Amino acid sequence: MSEKQQVGRRSDATRATILAAARDRFAADGYERATIRAIAGDARIDPSMVMRYFGNKEGLFAAAVALDLRLPDPADVAREDIGRTLVGHFLDLWEANDELTALLRVGATNPSAAERMQGVLREQLIPIARQVCPRPDQAPARAALSASQVLGFALTRYVLRFPASVALERAEVVDWLGPTVQRYLTAESADKP
Amino acid sequence: MSEKQQVGRRSDATRATILAAARDRFAADGYERATIRAIAGDARIDPSMVMRYFGNKEGLFAAAVALDLRLPDPADVAREDIGRTLVGHFLDLWEANDELTALLRVGATNPSAAERMQGVLREQLIPIARQVCPRPDQAPARAALSASQVLGFALTRYVLRFPASVALERAEVVDWLGPTVQRYLTAESADKP
DNA sequence: CCTGTTGGTCAACGCTTGTTGGCAAACGTA
């Protein structure tokens, strides 16, 4: 409780080092193969420190992925641009760091990570869909369809690493995926514009 | 080498039992958490039998997922129906058994499973794209985009189990995803019909 | 009847995992 005007304690640095190493390992290997020993090794620290800081492996994973998407407010975007805007935003998020790759890879195996992805859909994507789609009661389905396309592309590009997906330029991705998401969110119905 | 007119050996039954149990476990838990002991337990057999029949765990997984998609020949389908036809076909495959769910879930973590998915794309999906897309050199990109949508939807419905994805009727899925795949495969370019 | 093959069980191996508790050094404060 000394509370100097010091910005952070000495251990906050290693804390951050551990979290960065954890993100990398979870993104690269998934939950089970990303061992605490390997993460601690990357951070040049003893495995027991990871336990002291984060309690257990699940706590470490929870701390390593913060998942605040900071999606744009639909009110700031022309309605006919929402698809392309969202796709571009997601691409930025995905390339910024390994957090989303980690969440996706772990979510495929770990039920609690899958639940967190459901939470993101529910609290961040469905509200947006509700603002732009014709009938608000369709918002969950339309948000889920949009998520399926965005997550599916991320799967092929960042997880499975299909060469043809990796090779696509950012602009091409937006040009192809943007209209798809636009249609899922704003089309009057599946068979009408 | 006795070769009676007997249809199968006595062990073929347990072999099949093991493979079925393996598919279920791999589909439900992913590669690492689907332990040989658990699979053997489901099949009411000793773990060592699994090793005798399939060599090791990788051999078991390879035998458990056969992955011959038997995709329809584009020559038998009207060009404007190829998207809906493919989506319907994939839905059938996915609901027929757990094989594709197992492949998807394991592919997210296991590099060799990811390579097998690349193989499916290369040898089964790209050839179809080459037959229907305007410029054959674009076939890999167009096939990858189509795969991203199909796999992405399968991810949300069968792996992550988003309620809104699970709730969609088969006809709705075809109505929403069919035109998307159709556009990826046959549109003149990303911004033209 | 013996005998070789097949289908299956049992017990153990070496290794890795997450996790724990004790001990040493560095540090801030008085």
Added chain:
DNA sequence: TACGTTTGCCAACAAGCGTTGACCAACAGG
């Protein structure tokens, strides 16, 4: 200088993993 707290390393634990080899039961052919 002395001392409590923080930060870190070390060694070990119990459990679970893939994998192995020895052994047993059924069975078919001579």
